[in-house]
Amino acid sequence: MPTRNLTIKERFNLINEVNNENINVFDAANNYKCHVRTVFRCLSNQNEITNAYDAGCRKRTRLDKNEKLSQHDELVRNFILVCQQKGIPLSANIIKQVARQKAIEINRDELMCSSMWFKRFKERINLKLGKFSGERNSINQEKVKRWKEETIPRIMMNWSNEFIYNCDETGLLYRQVPLKTYFISKTDHIGDTVFKERVSILFCVNRNGGKLPVLVIGKSVKPRDFFTGCLDNLNVDYFAQANAWMTRQIFEKWLANWHRSLVAENKKVVLILDNFKGHQVDYDNYPNITFHFLPSSTTSLTQPLDAGIIRSFKSKYMCLFVNELLQDTDSIHVSQIAKKIKLLKAINWIDSAWNSVTSETIVNCWTHFGYINSEVPYYSDLTDKLSQLSLKISTKFVEPNELLDQITFDYVNYLE
Incomplete structure (x- = not known):
């Protein structure tokens, strides 16, 4: 043998x-x-x-x-x-x-x-070849630590989960074919035309896993494939801007629409967002929204939408896109199919993909970045002082108003 x-x-x-x-x-x-x-x-x-x-x-x-x-x-x-x-x-x-x-x-x-x-x-x-991922090396870890140890506990203590929101934007090349693929070894795997048509999308989610309608920003005010009432059955808002970017004016319109619905429902919320210049508006115009800005250049470690929610959306959108490529059997190559995809069809896919993102995914991403309701009271020393207050009042060692003023003073200093 x-x-x-x-x-x-x-x-x-x-x-x-x-x-x-x-x-x-x-x-x-x-x-x-x-x-x-x-x-x-x-x-x-x-x-x-x-x-x-x-x-x-x-x-x-x-x-x-x-x-x-x-x-x-x-x-x-x-x-x-x-x-x-x-x-x-x-x-x-x-x-x-x-x-x-x-x-x-x-x-x-x-x-x-x-x-x-x-x-x-x-x-x-076991050495592998790959790409650098993320921006963690350039992030100030002290800012992240302070945010997670000081700011998040205050937010979670003062607000219920359903009233804590996070919003963020992302870009989407809605015609672009994925650049990575599996292929049989030693066979041709040649790419094609790169389609650079893009839209910007604003997402907003709350700590309970709820989602607001997405805001899509395109370049054209009236795209050719749009018709009267084409977006009525979709959970999507559409705005136009010359470069398909988020601007202060568009953000103000989106905030105003949301604020009117909050006033109608008699709700107040806290909104966590980054300090992008397009988000710098007159906050006094929105009394039902409390704004909390993330530390600069730390969103990849502090913003829940960046923890996997946007990635989940893009993955689901890409599945819809590739299914369209697989169904069109008449075209010789993928570029011919991509040319046929209009903005309205892409917006329908955006709506379907966003509806497919589960509440469980959203809640897990919030939890992953430390937005957790602690079972142990955050101000444990304050709790001890309140217990002492009750004891001293019951035994008449001190006037109640005098000690209550002291406790209130300590509480405000602790918050600051």
């Missing part, structure tokens, strides 16, 4: 089958097409194989037994981790260059750090 070298993953599976399923070593050798001595070697080295498998070295056929090689890998790995924390992008050539320098430092002059070495090195330390 021809024999072959087993990968670490195959050795790991072989060991589990022999130990747990009581398979005969001869049957195991036959199943994996290897020599019986290979099976016995795997069983004698099962600890090393298990550790290598857990470390991600699954496609390799050899175990690391060279201490200098392990030392060199650790030096290069630490360098990559430091660059990763600092946000420094690394290419394969940079890593190979640094690896060569590290090899010289530990007297491994024979280690050339070639492309084949880099391929093996990636497998040994």
Whole structure:
């Protein structure tokens, strides 16, 4: 029988089958097409194989037994981790260059750090190629900490969940085909025209999972595909602006419409939003809305809509978009279908996608960023003082009005 070298993953599976399923070593050798001595070697080295498998070295056929090689890998790995924390992008050539320098430092002059070495090195330390995500490295963590430890507890203590709202805008290229796709290896996967038609969308949600109608901002006041009453059955408001951006005038109109409904319902709410210049309006015109502005440049860690609500919406919109591409079987390529998509159809998809975002998703995103109703009273020391007040009044140690004034003074100082 021809024999072959087993990968670490195959050795790991072989060991589990022999130990747990009581398979005969001869049957195991036959199943994996290897020599019986290979099976016995795997069983004698099962600890090393298990550790290598857990470390991600699954496609390799050899175990690391060279201490200098392990030392060199650790030096290069630490360098990559430091660059990763600092946000420094690394290419394969940079890593190979640094690896060569590290090899010289530990007297491994024979280690050339070639492309084949880099391929093996990636497998040994489970190194992947990807993009930086988020803006966390540039965020002032002290601002985030103060917001979560001081401001959020006050908001959650003073307002019920149904009256706590958050609003934010996002852009949507409503004709653009996704740029990432799965494809069969070694086959063509060529892209097509990039469609840059965009709209801006304003979302507003509350802590209970409720949603306000979305506000869509397009470029044209009267798009060609619009007709009288085309938006009547949709939970969408439409405004026009030359660049399809949110402006102060549009934001004021949206606030005025919402405020009128709050007055009609005799409700007062708190609105959490970022300090974008388009949000800078005359707040005195909206007495039923209390505005709380997020710390500057921290929205990716403090704004619930950025915790996954907008991402969920865009994912659902993209599913509707791709389903349209799949249903049009007459077009030769996707660009021909995308050209047929008009703004009205995109707005219908926006409405459907927003309605599909569940209340559970919204509530989870609020919770993820720390907007939680604490079971323990936030002002525990104030509670103790109120208990002392009751005791002293009952025993007539002090005049009630005198001590009540002191407690009120302490409470105001605590809030400030």
